[in-house]
Amino acid sequence: MDKISSLLEELKFQVGTTDEFRESKEKIILGTGNFKGKVLFIGDDSSLYEDEDFKVLVGSSGEFLIKLCDIVGLLPEEYYITTLSKSKKKFRELEERDKRELKECLHMQIALMNPKVVVALGQDISEVLQEKDIKFLKERGEIIDWKGDIKLILTYDANFAKKSRDDGGKRSKVAVDFWGDLKNIKNLVQES
Numbered sequence: 001m002d003k004i005s006s007l008l009e010e011l012k013f014q015v016g017t018t019d020e021f022r023e024s025k026e027k028i029i030l031g032t033g034n035f036k037g038k039v040l041f042i043g044d045d046s047s048l049y050e051d052e053d054f055k056v057l058v059g060s061s062g063e064f065l066i067k068l069c070d071i072v073g074l075l076p077e078e079y080y081i082t083t084l085s086k087s088k089k090k091f092r093e094l095e096e097r098d099k100r101e102l103k104e105c106l107h108m109q110i111a112l113m114n115p116k117v118v119v120a121l122g123q124d125i126s127e128v129l130q131e132k133d134i135k136f137l138k139e140r141g142e143i144i145d146w147k148g149d150i151k152l153i154l155t156y157d158a159n160f161a162k163k164s165r166d167d168g169g170k171r172s173k174v175a176v177d178f179w180g181d182l183k184n185i186k187n188l189v190q191e192s
Contacts, residue, residue: 008035011112012069015086015105018098024087031082032062035113038189039079041065042045042106042129043121045159048081048089058128061159078114078189082106084125091124110150116192117185118150122157141181143188151188169177 012028015021021028021057032049041048048059054076056062069079083104085091091099110118120126123136129152130144133135139154146152156164157168164174 006045007112011105011108014080014103014108018101019089020089020094020098020102022075022084022092026087030086030109031080033080034077035080035114037079038111038116038192039119039185040110040115040117040157041079041081041119041121042125043083043122043158044091044124045157046083046085048083048121061157061162064159064162064165066100068179068182072179072186074182074186074189082109085127091128108145112188115150117188118146119181119185120152120154122160123154124159126154126178141177141184143184152186153185154179157191164188165177 001103008030012030015028015030029052029079032052032054038073040077043061045061048062050056050062054066056066065075065081083132084102085094086102086105098184115176118129123134126136126139127134129146134154136154140151141155144152144154156174161174161178164172166171
């Protein structure tokens with residue numbers, strides 16, 4: 001087992017020590033995809049993945065995100081998908097202690113992966129990563145020099161984009177913006 005795999009196992013253990021996981025007994029899945037990819041999608045939606053091998057529920061936000069990545073030409077080996085809470089709960093529903101511990105775990109996960117691009121899916125994740133309140137609609141889509149050589153892109157939550165597309169069709173503003181953000185991510189990957 002290489003050093004990163006060993007550290008990821010330690011990270012799983014650390015996530016498992018949070019009150020949320022001790023009480024729920026959920027299986028700990030850090031994410032899905034290629035951990036050595038250039039892009040890290042971070043959401044707050046438990047339906048982004050079911051296991052570590054791109055298994056998603058039919059009709060889920062995870063299926064929607066993966067299909068759009070396929071269409072835009074962002075290959076599965078180029079990205080990894082994770083959530084901040086690592087559980088069925090939304091991050092904002094967790095106790096403060098668990099929030100702090102899971103933020104630390106996420107930062108360790110980012111450091112271990114060392115992606116070129118981090119994609120914050122939704123306002124909550126965007127604010128956690130930037131550690132401040134933001135004007136999401138103004139900042140959405142911008143490419144931010146974040147930490148080290150990592151670029152940060154804020155975009156809509158995949159489930160919100162999916163519902164907007166389902167309700168308003170392919171031309172809904174949110175769906176069009178989300179699609180544009182994915183194309184920008186693909187361009188960043190090609191440039192790196």
